[in-house]
Structures are given as C-alpha cells and as structure tokens.
Amino acid sequence: MNKSVDPFYSFSKEDHVSSLILPDDYIITDIAAIRVVECAVHAMGEGSALSAVLLDGPPGIGKTFLGKAVAKAIGARHMLFQFFPGCGKEELLRDKSIDGTLVPGIIPLSITSSIENKTVLILNELDKADVSVDSFLLDFINESQLFVPQLGGELKANNSNLLIVITKNDLRDATEALLRRCRVIYMNWPSVEMETKLIKMYNPWATEKFCEIFINAANQLRRHPGVKKKPSPPELVRLISDCWRIRHQQMTLLEWSQFLLTGLLPLPQDRKYLDQNPMALASEVRNLLSEINDLCRIRFNGIPE
Missing domain, CATH: 3.40.50.300 (P-loop containing nucleotide triphosphate hydrolases)
Structure with missing residues (x-):
C-alpha cells in the first residue's frame, strides 16, 4: 500500500x-x-x-x-x-x-x-x-x-x-x-515531526504537545494566502524560548495572548488570519508551561533556565 x-x-x-x-x-x-x-x-x-x-x-x-x-x-x-x-x-x-x-x-x-x-x-x-x-x-x-x-x-x-x-x-x-x-x-516547510526536533534542540524542556500547539498555529498561517509574514521555524524557536523566560512573570491572560500574537504575527494586518482564538491559545500555553515547570522541578530538583 x-x-x-x-x-x-x-x-x-x-x-x-x-x-x-x-x-x-x-x-x-x-x-x-x-x-x-x-x-x-x-x-x-x-x-x-x-x-x-x-x-x-x-x-x-x-x-x-x-x-x-x-x-x-x-x-x-x-x-x-x-x-x-x-x-x-x-x-x-x-x-x-x-x-x-x-x-x-x-x-x-x-x-x-x-x-x-x-x-x-x-x-x-x-x-x-x-x-x-x-x-x-x-x-x-x-x-x-x-x-x-x-x-x-x-x-x-x-x-x-x-x-x-x-x-x-x-x-x-x-x-x-x-x-x-x-x-x-x-524547499517546503518542515513536517511537524522535524520542526518539533528543531524546537527541542534549542528548548529541550519543551514537550511534543507544547511544540505542536505552536507548529499547528504556524502551519495554519503558512497555508493562508493572505498572510504576508508567515512564521518561520527560527521564529517559533525564539518565541518558545521567550515563553520559558517569562513564565514566572505575573501576566494576565490578555497580556499572554498579545505576547503570543505578536510573536507569531509581527505584522498587525496578518493577525486577523489566525483561526484560533488568541485567548484560548494563551490559556493552553500558560497551563502547559505550568505543568512542564512542575515536572522539571520534580524530575531535576531544579528548573533549567
């Protein structure tokens, strides 16, 4: 077959x-x-x-x-x-x-x-x-x-x-x-598997589920003909790294959604093309970051910075 x-x-x-x-x-x-x-x-x-x-x-x-x-x-x-x-x-x-x-x-x-x-x-x-x-x-x-x-x-x-x-x-x-x-x-955009490996090379703490949240959002935008500045793999690596750096800051859900939206789509005119609700995306990212942070503390008795 x-x-x-x-x-x-x-x-x-x-x-x-x-x-x-x-x-x-x-x-x-x-x-x-x-x-x-x-x-x-x-x-x-x-x-x-x-x-x-x-x-x-x-x-x-x-x-x-x-x-x-x-x-x-x-x-x-x-x-x-x-x-x-x-x-x-x-x-x-x-x-x-x-x-x-x-x-x-x-x-x-x-x-x-x-x-x-x-x-x-x-x-x-x-x-x-x-x-x-x-x-x-x-x-x-x-x-x-x-x-x-x-x-x-x-x-x-x-x-x-x-x-x-x-x-x-x-x-x-x-x-x-x-x-x-x-x-x-x-050259095409990488598969989800390959892009996950690329992200984890620079962010070994990131779980596959966490990576896929960003990759799926990026792929939806990459497919959309109206998006002028499509998110590239290096930009996802940087955005995910930044999420880890600011995980302890006391940010509201709205602030998280604005941060993620800017990271994925730096051009304001492109942001209307994101299918996913930014607040829902922010909530999922923030919750997973908290879970990963707790797992790292238990597993390594410390948090990689």
Whole structure:
C-alpha cells in the first residue's frame, strides 16, 4: 500500500540515508533538498561548467544553513555573499578597501580559494539582486571562469573544488536560463515531526504537545494566502524560548495572548488570519508551561533556565 504524503510537508528523515555526513547540529527538514544538493556535490568536476544548486522557498526554512552544512560535510570553506536591493554584478566582482582602492569581490575570491581548497560559495537571497545578475551568474557557471581586466585578466576556477549554492525567497522568478543551468529545488516547510526536533534542540524542556500547539498555529498561517509574514521555524524557536523566560512573570491572560500574537504575527494586518482564538491559545500555553515547570522541578530538583 502506498504511503500517503501531504505535498505541503517534507518527507520523514527515516525515508532517506544521506550519502553526506552532515553535521550533528543539522536537522534534515527537507529530504528532497538534501538529495538535490548531494547530486550537485557528486557532479563537481564533471565537464567544464560549475556545479550549482538553487534553493527556493519561504524565508527561514534553512536554505543558507543547508549550504553551510554541506560545506562542513565535504570539508570545504564556505563563503557567503548577501544580496541587497539593486545589487549588480559589480558588487560580486569588486569591492573597496578602507582606503578606497579596488579589491577582489566574492566571485574572484571564491575562484582563488577553489584552486587549492574545496569551496562552497553561498549567494544569499537572489530575489534582491538586479535581474542582470542572473545572466552574469549563468555565464560564470557555464564557463567556470571570468575575464576581469582590473583584476589581472582571466580568472579560472577549479570546478572540482567549487560548488555554487544560490538561495531565493520566492519573491521574484529567476531567469529561465539560470534555472536550466542549476539544480533547482523548492524547499517546503518542515513536517511537524522535524520542526518539533528543531524546537527541542534549542528548548529541550519543551514537550511534543507544547511544540505542536505552536507548529499547528504556524502551519495554519503558512497555508493562508493572505498572510504576508508567515512564521518561520527560527521564529517559533525564539518565541518558545521567550515563553520559558517569562513564565514566572505575573501576566494576565490578555497580556499572554498579545505576547503570543505578536510573536507569531509581527505584522498587525496578518493577525486577523489566525483561526484560533488568541485567548484560548494563551490559556493552553500558560497551563502547559505550568505543568512542564512542575515536572522539571520534580524530575531535576531544579528548573533549567
């Protein structure tokens, strides 16, 4: 009998044995993304082009973290460039030192690094860059080299040592040509099981029931097309940590509901989309916190802070 899979979620970790030894602190939240990145790693050095992967999806689901984890797994240096609104290819090619002289930018630096070292170049949030950057990256990936007269002429990468990881937050489409050249994956929100593991990594005191209260509320909001700022896994981790920190404060139920609503939905215009009554949510959270606090006192004769 075939297992039914909700396409909204990722697969479970048990469905996959990674061919990369990922760091201990990395929790696989999207099996398909891991498979795509593994293929890109194994393809390094094939032909004359660079191996490249484009990770798309909502903010906060671990695209950049995956790039860093893969760098650790293959013993590579990771080099990160954060795109900003209006960023063009010049910012990738050249930078300015304190005294104003031109120095190599992130692309030439990654090329130099690849000559002798395994290198993972993470280009973060392509959406923010000018669309002309897509064509520039396509040429670089296709040729594994650049010609920059100001930096000495031809710069050629060792394509056996250089992996390009481009992340995108689904804010604009990448050009079709760049999509064809990269291995592309749209990373989904994690399953309840995987997101619970992520939360408990930073909040070991949290019970599964406590985690699911927040995850279920977040998933309802993530599915809603009207929500502009959807709650990400890191934001849930932070909100749950903050709940523990303020558990002893004498807050009314209304204050708790306002605190939780702000943590889940920082944009006021999004708050109307929460199906659950904020007061009921606050009551459940506060009661469970009290129970967990008492259990910790009994079990450990003390409360983890």
